[in-house]
Amino acid sequence: MNTELIAKSYEPQQVEKKWYDYWEKNALFRAESTSTKPPYCIVIPPPNVTGTLHMGHALNNTLQDILCRFKRMQGFNVLWQPGTDHAGIATQNVVEKDLAARGTDRHAVGREKFIDLVWEWRRKYGGLILNQLKRLGCSCDWSRERFTMDEGLSRAVKEVFVRLYEEGLIYRGDYIINWCPRCHTALADLEVEHQEKESQLYHIRYPFETGTGQLIVATTRPETLLGDTAVAVNPEDKRYKGLKGVRVLLPVLNKPIPIIFDPYVDTQFGTGALKITPAHDPNDFEIGNVHHLERVKVIDEQGLMNELAGPYQGMDRFECRERIVQDLEKLGLLEKIEPYQNAIGHCYRCKTMIEPLLSKQWFVKTAPLAKAAADAVRSGRTRIYPGNWEGVYFEWMDNIRDWCVSRQIWWGHRIPAWYCTACGEVHVAKAAPERCARCSSQELVQETDVLDTWFSSALWPFSTLGWPDTSAELSTFYPTSALVTGFDILFFWVARMMMMGLHFMGDVPFQDVYIHALVRDAEGKKMSKSKGNVIDPLEVMDQYGTDAFRFTLAALAAQGRDIKLSEERILGYRHFVNKLWNAARFVLMNIEPVKTPDTPKAPATLADRWIFTRLAQISDQVSQAIADYQFNEAADLCYQFVWHEVCDWYLEMAKYHLYGEAPELKQATADSAQEILRASLKLLHPFMPFVTEEIWQKMPGTKGSIMSAAFPLATDFPRDDTALKEMDILTGVISGIRNIRGEMNIPPSKTVTVVVDAAQAGHREILDRNLDHLKALAKVDGASVGKDLPKPEASATAVFEEISVHVLLKGLIDFEEEKRRITKGIQKLEKEWEVADRKLSNQGFLDKAPADIVSEVREKAETLSVKLSKLKENLSFLEGIGD
RNA sequence: AGGCGGGUAGCUCAGUGGGAGAGCAUCGGCCUUACAAGCCGGGGGUCACGGGUUCAAAUCCCGUUCCGCCUACCA
Numbered sequence: 001m002n003t004e005l006i007a008k009s010y011e012p013q014q015v016e017k018k019w020y021d022y023w024e025k026n027a028l029f030r031a032e033s034t035s036t037k038p039p040y041c042i043v044i045p046p047p048n049v050t051g052t053l054h055m056g057h058a059l060n061n062t063l064q065d066i067l068c069r070f071k072r073m074q075g076f077n078v079l080w081q082p083g084t085d086h087a088g089i090a091t092q093n094v095v096e097k098d099l100a101a102r103g104t105d106r107h108a109v110g111r112e113k114f115i116d117l118v119w120e121w122r123r124k125y126g127g128l129i130l131n132q133l134k135r136l137g138c139s140c141d142w143s144r145e146r147f148t149m150d151e152g153l154s155r156a157v158k159e160v161f162v163r164l165y166e167e168g169l170i171y172r173g174d175y176i177i178n179w180c181p182r183c184h185t186a187l188a189d190l191e192v193e194h195q196e197k198e199s200q201l202y203h204i205r206y207p208f209e210t211g212t213g214q215l216i217v218a219t220t221r222p223e224t225l226l227g228d229t230a231v232a233v234n235p236e237d238k239r240y241k242g243l244k245g246v247r248v249l250l251p252v253l254n255k256p257i258p259i260i261f262d263p264y265v266d267t268q269f270g271t272g273a274l275k276i277t278p279a280h281d282p283n284d285f286e287i288g289n290v291h292h293l294e295r296v297k298v299i300d301e302q303g304l305m306n307e308l309a310g311p312y313q314g315m316d317r318f319e320c321r322e323r324i325v326q327d328l329e330k331l332g333l334l335e336k337i338e339p340y341q342n343a344i345g346h347c348y349r350c351k352t353m354i355e356p357l358l359s360k361q362w363f364v365k366t367a368p369l370a371k372a373a374a375d376a377v378r379s380g381r382t383r384i385y386p387g388n389w390e391g392v393y394f395e396w397m398d399n400i401r402d403w404c405v406s407r408q409i410w411w412g413h414r415i416p417a418w419y420c421t422a423c424g425e426v427h428v429a430k431a432a433p434e435r436c437a438r439c440s441s442q443e444l445v446q447e448t449d450v451l452d453t454w455f456s457s458a459l460w461p462f463s464t465l466g467w468p469d470t471s472a473e474l475s476t477f478y479p480t481s482a483l484v485t486g487f488d489i490l491f492f493w494v495a496r497m498m499m500m501g502l503h504f505m506g507d508v509p510f511q512d513v514y515i516h517a518l519v520r521d522a523e524g525k526k527m528s529k530s531k532g533n534v535i536d537p538l539e540v541m542d543q544y545g546t547d548a549f550r551f552t553l554a555a556l557a558a559q560g561r562d563i564k565l566s567e568e569r570i571l572g573y574r575h576f577v578n579k580l581w582n583a584a585r586f587v588l589m590n591i592e593p594v595k596t597p598d599t600p601k602a603p604a605t606l607a608d609r610w611i612f613t614r615l616a617q618i619s620d621q622v623s624q625a626i627a628d629y630q631f632n633e634a635a636d637l638c639y640q641f642v643w644h645e646v647c648d649w650y651l652e653m654a655k656y657h658l659y660g661e662a663p664e665l666k667q668a669t670a671d672s673a674q675e676i677l678r679a680s681l682k683l684l685h686p687f688m689p690f691v692t693e694e695i696w697q698k699m700p701g702t703k704g705s706i707m708s709a710a711f712p713l714a715t716d717f718p719r720d721d722t723a724l725k726e727m728d729i730l731t732g733v734i735s736g737i738r739n740i741r742g743e744m745n746i747p748p749s750k751t752v753t754v755v756v757d758a759a760q761a762g763h764r765e766i767l768d769r770n771l772d773h774l775k776a777l778a779k780v781d782g783a784s785v786g787k788d789l790p791k792p793e794a795s796a797t798a799v800f801e802e803i804s805v806h807v808l809l810k811g812l813i814d815f816e817e818e819k820r821r822i823t824k825g826i827q828k829l830e831k832e833w834e835v836a837d838r839k840l841s842n843q844g845f846l847d848k849a850p851a852d853i854v855s856e857v858r859e860k861a862e863t864l865s866v867k868l869s870k871l872k873e874n875l876s877f878l879e880g881i882g883d
Numbered sequence: 884a885g886g887c888g889g890g891u892a893g894c895u896c897a898g899u900g901g902g903a904g905a906g907c908a909u910c911g912g913c914c915u916u917a918c919a920a921g922c923c924g925g926g927g928g929u930c931a932c933g934g935g936u937u938c939a940a941a942u943c944c945c946g947u948u949c950c951g952c953c954u955a956c957c958a
Contacts, residue, residue: 009920010920194955201958220958221958264956265958269958270958273958274958275958281956282956283958285956356956388887392887395886395887396954399955488953518952558896561889561897562888562951566894566895566907568895568906568907569895569906569907572907573906574920575921576920577920578918578921582920585918586918590917633897636897636905636906639906647917648922655917739925742911742923743924743925745924748913748915749913749915779923839938839939843938844939845901845939846938847938848937849938850901856901856902857901860902
């Protein structure tokens with residue numbers, strides 16, 4: 001017995017840091033720029049520099065790490081490209097909050113100084129989330145870490161912007177955009193969250209200019225009437241025929257505005273009359289364009305009513321609403337107020353209600369880019385898993401709208417455009433022009449807006465690899481192999497990378513996109529700080545260990561369904577980690593010193609023949625499952641194999657030889673057990689990197705890190721399919737005896753004697769050969785195996801296939817209990833038999849079902865009927881005694 | 884409004900044309916020299932409901948219903 005004792009239970013805290021440092025120090029995460037090995041590359045979805053690790057990150061990065069470690073073990077040149085995102089609005093908010101705490105603000109500090117402060121903040125705290133990824137075990141190539149604001153990526157952004165502008169795919173203009181009055185910037189449509197809210201529908205009278213009659217208009221936003229420039233009705237609407245040329249008076253302001261006719265208006269909604277506010281509503285803006293209406297902006301960038309709002313000037317938009325409703329009431333112009341439910345846009349960052357505002361912004365013309373991006377998926381050049389997301393992707397791409405990319409904040413990539421103060425000419429260039437190309441003035445000022453953060457993220461798969469320069473990395477790793485992400489950024493990020501990748505690299509950015517689930521709480525609710533239902537991954541790792549946590553995430557990551565995470569689940573997998581640990585402890589304790597033969601002999605025992613065969617099968621299945629992104633399947637295969645095959649059966653059978661006297665078998669078994677353990681560790685390594693490394697390093701016969709070991713292949717192990725059948729017989733008989741023992745409440749300390757009646761010589765041979773195992777595993781002291789052996793009187797019987805196992809229970813047997821047990825078995829089998837029999841007596845089945853199915857069912861029916869008749873024999877035997 | 888996903892054991896969920904599964908929980912027996920974070924055994928299901936296709940449906944099709952999510956400019 002090995003004298004080096006290892007701890008009785010696995011203590012992750014001490015182990016994890018040790019091995020992460022070891023991997024880093026030995027450069028095991030390092031990718032080769034060029035290599036003879038096949039390339040495999042994943043770019044990380046860059047977390048916000050301001051972020052801290054949450055469950056979404058944990059799942060996302062665990063899955064990527066599984067893929068990378070797996071591929072590395074398969075001999076690929078793996079690059080997992082890490083980095084962070086400058087997260088314009090979020091980061092700016094954080095630093096502004098800092099300033100506010102010190103009683104100042106960014107305007108007092110000034111733009112340049114403010115940006116310095118953000119960089120300083122980033123130097124101090126920006127590495128936090130990356131360190132948390134290290135805790136999670138992520139095998140990123142940290143030597144290649146990038147940041148969307150670093151020099152190279154900034155160059156890429158400028159290059160892309162200028163080229164798109166020159167190609168006419170970027171333009172600037174006055175459009176209605178989503179404005180966040182709190183963040184003080186424009187937002188893209190995608191950045192607006194719609195929330196269903198109880199609100200009110202106000203019916204307001206707009207009197208005819210003539211003084212008699214009126215038009216009643218329904219609106220949810222009465223305060224915008226100050227900016228109305230028309231009222232629209234449907235040309236088909238009979239109620240409003242004959243109003244051509246008529247004007248109505250805008251309430252309060254008494255300003256005459258025209259009635260226009262537009263088919264957009266729904267005659268069924270409200271009164272069929274729609275007030276038109278082109279400067280504050282996207283639809284009205286469109287209609288206004290068609291009818292050449294004036295655009296009157298009455299709400300400013302702070303969300304306050306401006307000078308065009310007359311008596312309401314200076315009021316907040318919500319206050320104005322209340323006041324205007326009061327005034328309408330006084331004027332007798334309020335017809336009624338109805339309760340109403342509608343979806344109102346809110347800022348995704350700060351949840352402030354969005355104000356649609358007329359504003360001058362920069363846009364990307366997306367339609368041409370989107371077409372290529374959709375086609376690439378249609379043709380299968382990029383595949384999205386699970387496939388149903390492709391439909392969602394097409395839906396978006398086919399109906400895409402132009403992308404507002406300018407943001408009125410300071411932290412980000414400043415738009416490379418310069419305006420001539422003399423003549424107004426716009427220059428877009430990578431560097432500031434010396435003089436105006438039109439009037440030669442040297443008075444040029446740069447655009448103050450910065451770009452949407454997602455603009456730089458869209459370039460991530462090639463900008464991180466060195467673009468716009470040419471690089472070995474680009475030619476080796478682009479297109480990247482897989483992208484792993486959540487569906488919440490399918491449009492924000494994946495779609496835009498597809499567009500940019502195809503446009504600038506001429507090829508898709510990735511071959512596969514794997515869309516994983518959202519992590520929710522145990523009740524299925526989205527985790528959020530305000531709900532207080534967040535589970536902090538770092539606390540989980542502290543409490544249960546990283547390996548247990550990662551394994552849980554993988555095991556729950558079934559495609560197409562969200563993950564409901566509960567601590568109970570993690571605890572269960574922590575037990576699994578400990579199980580593995582103890583299996584290793586057992587093997588290590590029983591290693592014969594000195595000898596570790598390099599030439600494995602053909603397995604001699606049934607246990608060895610069987611487990612190697614199973615290992616071959618499992619290795620195949622696990623590889624296939626990971627390759628198909630069936631992480632839960634892969635995890636489950638490993639779990640079942642290690643716990644219920646290796647531990648429950650193999651190691652238990654190995655004990656017989658390890659504790660036995662035959663030195664050759666002892667050595668052979670010790671060798672096999674080690675081999676099985678090493679292979680199991682390798683299978684599990686992608687999921688549980690730390691504990692597997694810890695054990696690996698303790699084992700003889702291992703060199704270097706388990707990270708560099710080859711992932712098990714089916715062909716690595718001797719395969720012997722007859723061993724499967726033999727094992728099936730042996731375990732079937734053992735389980736039969738155990739079942740009787742359990743049902744009869746016979747304690748393990750009490751051994752029993754059995755009589756095994758097996759008709760087939762082959763079965764008898766197998767059982768004879770493994771009698772010692774049978775005795776040990778079923779706590780049997782004596783067993784006779786033979787043909788047509790009579791059933792001893794005081795015995796309980798189990799039937800496995802055609803084998804009857806009689807357990808002698810002199811003085812222990814309760815005949816009534818035994819009858820009940822047998823009857824139960826008969827009933828169960830009869831049901832099964834009837835199903836099979838029904839099929840066999842169905843001519844349609846015999847004619848049309850495939851031959852192998854038919855013979856399978858026939859065989860089953862036969863086995864069942866043999867088993868049934870044996871059980872019935874037993875029952876009548878018992879009844880004979882009972883009388 | 885449209886689209887997507889889901890409804891399977893007490894709970895959380897796999898399984899997607901040919902014998903209803905896992906983990907946890909539960910019940911019974913065990914401190915058997917790797918592991919009580921363990922071992923052995925048991926119980927537990929009209930696979931939401933209704934129809935159809937098929938020799939055969941939890942699985943495919945249609946409908947109903949409930950839940951969740953996403954997209955959307957009906958004021």
